[in-house]
Amino acid sequence: MQTMTHAALTSDGSARIVQGGDAAPAISIRNVTQRYGEQGSANAVLALDNVSLDIGRGEFVCLLGPSGCGKSTLLNVVGGLFRPTEGEVLVGGKRVDGAPHPDEIAFVFQESTLFPWYTVIENFRIALKFQNVPKSEWDDRSMAALKAVGMASFANHYPNQLSVGMRQRVNMARGICVKTNILLMDEPFAALDEQTRMVLGEDLSILLAETGKTIVFVTHSLAEAVFLSDRIVVMTARPGRIKTIVNVGEAHPRSPDFMLEPRFSELRNDLYALLRDEIRQAMASQRDPAGA
Numbered sequence: 001m002q003t004m005t006h007a008a009l010t011s012d013g014s015a016r017i018v019q020g021g022d023a024a025p026a027i028s029i030r031n032v033t034q035r036y037g038e039q040g041s042a043n044a045v046l047a048l049d050n051v052s053l054d055i056g057r058g059e060f061v062c063l064l065g066p067s068g069c070g071k072s073t074l075l076n077v078v079g080g081l082f083r084p085t086e087g088e089v090l091v092g093g094k095r096v097d098g099a100p101h102p103d104e105i106a107f108v109f110q111e112s113t114l115f116p117w118y119t120v121i122e123n124f125r126i127a128l129k130f131q132n133v134p135k136s137e138w139d140d141r142s143m144a145a146l147k148a149v150g151m152a153s154f155a156n157h158y159p160n161q162l163s164v165g166m167r168q169r170v171n172m173a174r175g176i177c178v179k180t181n182i183l184l185m186d187e188p189f190a191a192l193d194e195q196t197r198m199v200l201g202e203d204l205s206i207l208l209a210e211t212g213k214t215i216v217f218v219t220h221s222l223a224e225a226v227f228l229s230d231r232i233v234v235m236t237a238r239p240g241r242i243k244t245i246v247n248v249g250e251a252h253p254r255s256p257d258f259m260l261e262p263r264f265s266e267l268r269n270d271l272y273a274l275l276r277d278e279i280r281q282a283m284a285s286q287r288d289p290a291g292a
């Protein structure tokens with residue numbers, strides 16, 4: 001099991017997270033195994049195999065691995081969308097028992113999940129209402145989050161009046177404005193162009209420094225993983241296991257200058273070297289989807 005005593009850095013160099021000792025981790029994933037389909041049947045899939053990981057409060061952790069290695073499965077188990085076949089997840093020391101915890105955990109998915117028949121701000125109000133946030137706070141919180149992603153002037157637009165990139169910025173802002181300590185993000189920028197991705201990545205790094213949220217983020221982009229993460233969890237081809245964990249050790253908020261540093265390219269190249277074999281293996285196993 002990967003336990004951790006981890007200190008991420010703020011821009012003034014002080015420790016933002018001091019994990020270990022008495023403090024329970026924000027998220028503790030313990031020996032999680034996930035099987036899909038009936039064992040022994042042609043559809044049986046071993047998606048995750050004995051995954052254990054502690055994630056500190058305020059930490060930004062990226063899950064990186066070949067397609068089909070169980071990243072979304074792991075995120076969904078952490079979010080309580082279902083109970084794993086074996087093992088357990090604790091959030092703030094309490095067991096997540098296959099039930100969503102909207103007061104603790106917010107999700108941002110690849111596809112915008114805004115209700116099309118409500119305006120942007122109405123979508124936010126619904127999310128806040130669902131979280132039992134007092135009505136008097138709804139609009140202030142919503143506008144602050146929209147401002148953070150440069151979308152304040154679109155509060156009264158309907159989702160279909162926005163571009164794909166704008167919708168996803170709004171989607172991210174909604175994940176920010178709810179008061180959960182934990183934000184789970186499954187390839188939230190995958191549908192966006194590179195420039196928008198980079199700008200939103202910067203916004204997310206600023207947000208992390210400001211709010212101290214714990215973020216678990218799935219991406220296929222090596223550069224995005226290095227730019228955003230405190231730690232990058234590299235997973236094996238299915239069945240998903242933790243192959244290794246890479247520490248980035250750079251203060252948040254991060255500026256684009258970080259990408260120009262030799263260390264940035266080194267980390268990205270290291271990640272590629274770690275993933276290359278796994279990606280080949282994943283491609284081969286797509287010809288044998290059982291993989292269990």
Ligand SMILES: Nc1ncnc2c1ncn2[C@@H]1O[C@H](COP(=O)(O)OP(=O)(O)OP(=O)(O)O)[C@@H](O)[C@H]1O
Nearest residue numbers: 036037045047066067068069070071072073074238
């Ligand atoms: N609801 C489900 N029922 C059956 N099998 C599933 C289900 N969800 C996922 N799987 C299988 O579990 C494995 C892991 O899927 P998962 O979606 O977690 O991978 P991923 O790492 O998120 O992939 P990607 O990068 O392509 O999004 C895959 O083989 C997938 O087919």
Ligand SMILES: [Mg+2]
Nearest residue numbers: 071072073186
């Ligand atoms: Mg996925």
